[in-house]
Amino acid sequence: MSGSPGIAEFGHFALILAFCVALVQGIVPLAGAARGHVPSIRLGDHAAVLQFLLVAAAFAALVHAYVTSDFSVLNVFENSHSKKPMLYKVTGVWGNHEGSLLLWALMLTMFGAMVAVFGRNLPETFRARVLSVQGLVGVGFIAFMLFTSNPFARIDPAPLEGNGLNPILQDPGLAFHPPFLYAGYVGISIAFSFAVAALIEGRVPPSWARWVRPWTLAAWAMLTIGITGGSYWAYYELGWGGFWFWDPVENASLMPWLAATALLHSAIVVEKRDTLKSWTILLAIIAFSLSLLGTFLVRSGVLTSVHAFASDPTRGFFILIFLLAVTGGALALYAVRAPALKPGGMFQTVSREGALVLNNLLLATATATVLLGTLYPLILDALGGAKVSVGPPYYNSTFMPLMVPLMVALAIGPLLPWKRGDLLGVLGRLKFIALASAVGGLLVFWLTVDAPLLPVLAFIVAFFLAGSVVVEVLERVQFRKRGVPGALRRLVALPRGAVGMSLAHMGLAVSIFGIAAASGFAEEHLGIMKEGDTVEIAGWSLTFEGVEDVPGPNYTATRGRFEVAGLGPMFPETRRFESPPMETTEAAIHPTILGDLYVVVGEKTGPGHAVRIYWKPFVMWIWAGGLMMAAGGFFSLSDRRLRVGAPVRRAAPRPQAAE
């Protein structure tokens, strides 16, 4: 075989070494910090970097096995194929259970190494504790791989050809969104480690929030990109024009995102007002636990999902133990230490922090709603009840209504000052925006025959939110006082954190607008079309001109041809793959700012072909808004105040009291 003997074993060995290093990293700095033993404390930095290098070596070994199509490695045999395009050979590395775990571990250790290298502004003992917790998480992950999911297992004799990658996975969208999701999930582990380290030390100074925020922000932005990408992938690949299916795997990414969003906002309150600490710590623990829960649900087979990896009860058992150890350990520590955390001062309901608390309450409720919906079939089944599946109607009547007050709080909050605000004053500043939004919503309601209520309501809040962001930015740059040139100069000089916030909030308004439009006002034509048939939809006129068979690199496609008046031809395809035998639909999409024309050609039915044609108004705005949110996150991240070492370095209490 083409395989290079030994490289897989080298990878396996590197992984075993990484496990040992993680053990050391998880124990020694923690013990050192408790005793004030400086060499043990400093060991954490070196261990974190070494662990990262070892996992990176293991990852490189697996990539090598994929690139060279070394089918003597079981994982490569099962998931790759020599005829697969090179790009998908590489992305196939993480398109399966074992490989994706290795990518997880790679990112986990990378974040750990980054804390070691860039976290110089952290007090040394605190950093040691953070790295230890991170090391313990690494121990669990690498052990999981080594004991239940070894990506380097060999088969003998080596087969001549691989089983191929699931053709649905052979797609750029699916190849690239999981790494962002994993980076997001794993990034939250840093917030978790910071939270546990703070619990161990028994105090949460405002500087804690300043340290933890950039990491959370980075993880959150990655997660945002991952979810946006996943949603876009589902839209164009699954062939039904839907962008969110409330599938357990999607929910598994949404829950940590909601929790991380709440964490981002509550950390601001901790930093600025030195209060809400216990809650923020709990959020950090919950956010990471939800990331792990997602992993558990996807890989243990306790829930059915279209995305689920091959399930295996042994693996499920291991992840469950791991999940319980991580979450249980942290929550037990929380139960012991949190009551002793000094509560912060009281504050006014109507104030910036009041709005942030409201935001947190709503986000936490929304997270709980999604969690309940995801687990409800499981709970009911465990109680001996009926088999149910929880679908969009549940979320439409629970999750969606929560979003309306959230948007309103979000619109008003940034305009309120810290400590005490004047609600009437703010509402006065927003009255024109509010009026315009309401009129806009009513106009939509009036113009479209029997418009559904929820989308119209969503339009109103989206307009209101967008308007309030504009008002907020204009006030910040003192537009009225300074006019256009002066305001522009101030805009450039604004703190990047503030601009990032406005950008992210605007992105949310854009997304909500797109969701409301695409779900409430879509048009569709489902039916059988013969050659020469014409369909009118949303002002477009499509004529079906038949199908032809087209060979692809590792599939054959049935390609339909639709002539669209004023646009030209569109070519939707159905692709048939041979190994493994499978069909995928490739929708033809004509994206515009005002909406997408979405055409799918299906199987031959009687005299014609089954055809689905959709008009999805403003659907691109959903993902554009998602990318704006992520861009806002990254832009804030570049804020000088968040950059390492900034701002005024308060003398950290160096010699920590021994525990």
Next chain:
Amino acid sequence: MRNYRFLIAALPLAVMIGLGSMFYERLGKDPSELPSALIGKPVPAFELPGLDDGKGLSADDLRNGPVTVVNVFASWCAPCRIEHPLLTALTKVPGIRIVGMAYKDEPAATRGFLEQLGNPYERIGVDQAGRVAIDWGVYGVPETYLVSTDGQIMWKHVGPLTEDVIRNDMLPLAERLMK
């Protein structure tokens, strides 16, 4: 006040333990296991032709005979190939009869499938249109039923059989039915 704060701080832990024990309980159970409305009911009336000139399958065959495993399969179904060796192994269990229902499959393809992998079925009913499968409530292939000696559907499994399912669910039930 302090106790009260402690209770609140311990609440997340309690919730997690509750969820954790529920997950533990669910592990290893198949979430796609569906309740069938036909369990405990007599098999629906049907009569299917055999493959080539082999014996066909009808409700009468199931009403009087040994405990019967009815396996719905197709040559085009990949999981059927996976479970096939287990069916072959089941033929060695005394007191159990295995019959097949070829679902929406060309007889020639079915024949090729059995020639390639071996034929564990004592009788095969060819359900090329898939009409009988509807009466049985077939959800997707492969699907396996256990029918008692008097023709009652006692058990149903959706998806490929596994060693676990056969050992822990199917065989104990079959043994009870034999008594």
